[in-house]
Amino acid sequence: MLETLEHVTRPDPTWSVVWLHGLGADGHDFAPIVPELVRPEWPGIRFVFPHAPVRPVTVNNGTPMRAWYDLLGFDIASRQDAPGIRASIAEVERLIAREGERGIDPGRILLAGFSQGGAVALATGLRRQRALAGVVALSTYLPLADSAATEATAAGRGTPVFMAHGSQDPVVGERLGLLSRDALRDLGVDVAWHSYPMAHQVCMEEIQALGDWMQVRFAG
Known part of the structure; x- marks a missing residue:
């Protein structure tokens, strides 16, 4: 099981958010977003921030760092x-299973x-046998796109997705995000897309929009 940092918004949470950091960061990276994101009327939430394994990353001259997978070249797609x-x-599925053991059904888990x-x-969300409440994908793209159509499950296609991207992102270009959005929509996925005039980062307007989207999930 991956090591994790956890934050519970109130005792006996009924929802979980599993939040995966970016390359070279760790679970502490997005922990400060909790007070900016959470609203007083929301149910109790357990935020789980796992630390990715340390591995050599090819594009960084083989330097070991926390990474969810190796980057073999700058053409990441x-x-x-x-x-x-x-x-x-598989590691994320283990974390989701642990939330189930702690009483949180997949339908009350958001994967971000x-x-x-x-x-x-x-x-992960696209290939699950049981649907999550939603997937949040920030400044990113759909990997393994060539196999997505054959490996996507009915549950995965039915899981709503929030995507946000910076129009000036020099790391993961917005064009790749748009192509991923369109690929997901072609599979029947309900994708809420947001673009902001920013680089490879997160902005307050984005957090507000994400909060609005999450509130709909909680109300459902």
């Missing part, structure tokens, strides 16, 4: 570490991620 991505999907973490979140 065509040269993909498929075994690494699938191994991280930024950049590389968002890619794993999308790949």
Whole structure:
């Protein structure tokens, strides 16, 4: 089981959010977003921020760092570490299963991620046998896109997705995010898309929009 950082908004939470960080970061990276995001009327939520394994990353000259999978080249959409991505999907599934053991049904779990973490979140949500409440994919893309149509489940296609991207992102270009959005929509996925005049980052307007989207999930 991956090591995690956890934050509970109130005792006996009835929802969980599993949030995957980006390349080279760790679970602490998005923990500060909790007070900015959470609203007083929301149910109790357990935020789970896992730390990705440390591994050599090819594009960074083999330097070991926390990464959900290796990056084999700067063309991230065509040269993909498929075994690494699938191994991280399995690790995330273990975290989701643990939430189930703690009494949180998949229908009350949101899977979120930024950049590389968002890619794993999308790949995981699309292939699940039981639908999650939703997937949040920030400044990212859909990996393993060539196999998505054959591997996507009915539950995965029915899971709503929130995607947000910076129009000036130099790391994961917005064009790749748009192509991923369209690929998901072609599979029948309900994708809420948001674009902001920013780089590879998160902004307050984005957090507000995400909060609005999450509130709809909680109300359902």
